[in-house]
Amino acid sequence: RATQELEKGNFDVRTNIRTGDEIEELGNAINKATEALGKMEEERKQIDNAKTEFLSITSHELRSPMTPMKAQLQMLEKEYFGKLTEEQKNSISIILRNADRLDKIILDFLEISRIEAARLRFSFKKTDLKKTVEETVELMKGSAKEKNIRLIVNISDELPIIEVDPDRISQVLRNLIDNAIKFSDKNSEIIITAKAEKDHILFSVKDHGIGITPENQIRIFEPFYQVEKTLNRKHGGTGLGLAICRGIVEAQKGKIWVESKPLQGSTFYFTVPLKPVKEIEPIKILFSPKKNLENKIKEEFKAALGPMGIVEFNDLKNKNALWKKDIFEYIDMLKKECILTEEKGEEFKKNINIIFGDEKEKIEKDTSNQKNENKPIFTLPGNPNKKDVIQKK
Numbered sequence: 001r002a003t004q005e006l007e008k009g010n011f012d013v014r015t016n017i018r019t020g021d022e023i024e025e026l027g028n029a030i031n032k033a034t035e036a037l038g039k040m041e042e043e044r045k046q047i048d049n050a051k052t053e054f055l056s057i058t059s060h061e062l063r064s065p066m067t068p069m070k071a072q073l074q075m076l077e078k079e080y081f082g083k084l085t086e087e088q089k090n091s092i093s094i095i096l097r098n099a100d101r102l103d104k105i106i107l108d109f110l111e112i113s114r115i116e117a118a119r120l121r122f123s124f125k126k127t128d129l130k131k132t133v134e135e136t137v138e139l140m141k142g143s144a145k146e147k148n149i150r151l152i153v154n155i156s157d158e159l160p161i162i163e164v165d166p167d168r169i170s171q172v173l174r175n176l177i178d179n180a181i182k183f184s185d186k187n188s189e190i191i192i193t194a195k196a197e198k199d200h201i202l203f204s205v206k207d208h209g210i211g212i213t214p215e216n217q218i219r220i221f222e223p224f225y226q227v228e229k230t231l232n233r234k235h236g237g238t239g240l241g242l243a244i245c246r247g248i249v250e251a252q253k254g255k256i257w258v259e260s261k262p263l264q265g266s267t268f269y270f271t272v273p274l275k276p277v278k279e280i281e282p283i284k285i286l287f288s289p290k291k292n293l294e295n296k297i298k299e300e301f302k303a304a305l306g307p308m309g310i311v312e313f314n315d316l317k318n319k320n321a322l323w324k325k326d327i328f329e330y331i332d333m334l335k336k337e338c339i340l341t342e343e344k345g346e347e348f349k350k351n352i353n354i355i356f357g358d359e360k361e362k363i364e365k366d367t368s369n370q371k372n373e374n375k376p377i378f379t380l381p382g383n384p385n386k387k388d389v390i391q392k393k
Contacts, residue, residue: 006034009041011035011041012038014034015027015030063106063110066099066106070096070103073092073095077089105240111240111244111247112223112247115244115251115282116283117282118251118281120248120280122168122251122278123165123167124278125163125166127163128161129155129161130155130194132170133194134153136169136174137173137177137192139170139174143181147181148186148187149188149190150188152190153193154191154193155193156195156196159194160196160274162201164276168248169203171245171248172203172249172256172270173205176270178241180207180209184209185209188208190208191206192204192205192206196274199273199274200274201272201274203270203271203272205267206265208264209266211262211263211265211266212260212262214318217258217260217318218314218317218318220258221245222243223239223240223243249270250283252272254272255269255270255271255319255323256271257318257319257320257321259319293355294317297327304340305334312330324352328349331345331352
């Protein structure tokens with residue numbers, strides 16, 4: 001039982017074996033190892049918090065001098081301090097472009113730090129999303145015109161007016177449209193849609209660009225990840241844009257995903273709930289434990305479905321449907337289609353519950369409620385005369 005608790009990430013568990021033999025020694029060794037793991041986990045949390053705070057402070061301090069620097073450069077460029085030669089104008093223009101680029105990079109880091117610290121600001125108000133989308137698209141037409149790309153808006157007339165932050169919606173759309181423009185051929189088109197579905201609004205941005213391989217689709221929302229190194233050198237970018245989009249969308253309990261085939265274009269989707277989420281929770285973007293979680297889920301899919309489990313797992317991941325609720329719905333579908341028996345399906349769900357830590361939370365809650373009660377006693381398997389007492393701090 002103690003090892004099962006450790007597997008769930010509960011480092012507060014202890015054994016209290018009094019048998020005077022090698023089993024007691026084994027129990028003591030487990031206690032020491034568990035204590036060491038608990039300290040490491042606490043240090044990891046402290047480092048993680050320090051990293052987020054450092055990122056926030058550094059980004060803010062770096063950005064503070066950028067505004068006056070750019071203002072002075074713009075005044076120089078406009079010849080407020082005297083006439084400039086063509087060479088001087090070109091030189092200042094280069095400095096200004098790079099200052100803008102640096103400012104954007106710093107701003108991206110600042111946004112990441114806000115997302116991770118649950119400090120992302122949302123200004124909710126009743127919003128006509130059709131108007132928001134149209135205004136955003138109008139803003140992006142300048143960039144699209146350089147490659148003669150048509151931006152087509154297809155919005156449902158039944159789109160409801162909901163309480164949302166229009167600036168954040170526009171921010172996500174701008175990023176997705178900007179990427180679509182960068183990686184689309186000249187004289188092509190980009191289609192932007194929005195429609196109401198059940199309890200959310202579904203947005204999409206569809207291009208006819210180079211497309212994305214399945215391997216890259218899985219990682220495309222990770223920070224700093226760039227699909228094609230050569231292409232990104234050509235087009236620029238820090239690789240933080242889509243990670244920020246993910247943070248904004250997930251902060252509102254929405255989903256964001258991509259569907260694409262190489263050389264056949266890509267369609268990025270994201271959802272916004274009809275009711276705003278005002279209690280913002282921290283979302284790990286940098287050095288996220290999400291990868292470890294996904295690996296565990298992947299192993300459960302493989303165990304339940306064999307080699308096809310990997311294919312199904314990747315399909316769900318591409319659609320950003322690895323939330324517990326999504327996986328449970330998927331398992332229910334497998335049971336309904338008689339692909340999994342009722343017993344196998346429930347076992348699958350139980351294992352997914354353990355991965356998401358629900359069992360651990362239940363144990364910790366029970367422990368808190370029973371602090372002053374007697375500790376439960378478990379009989380060691382194969383030896384009914386020896387007792388293994390599981391203690392939790």
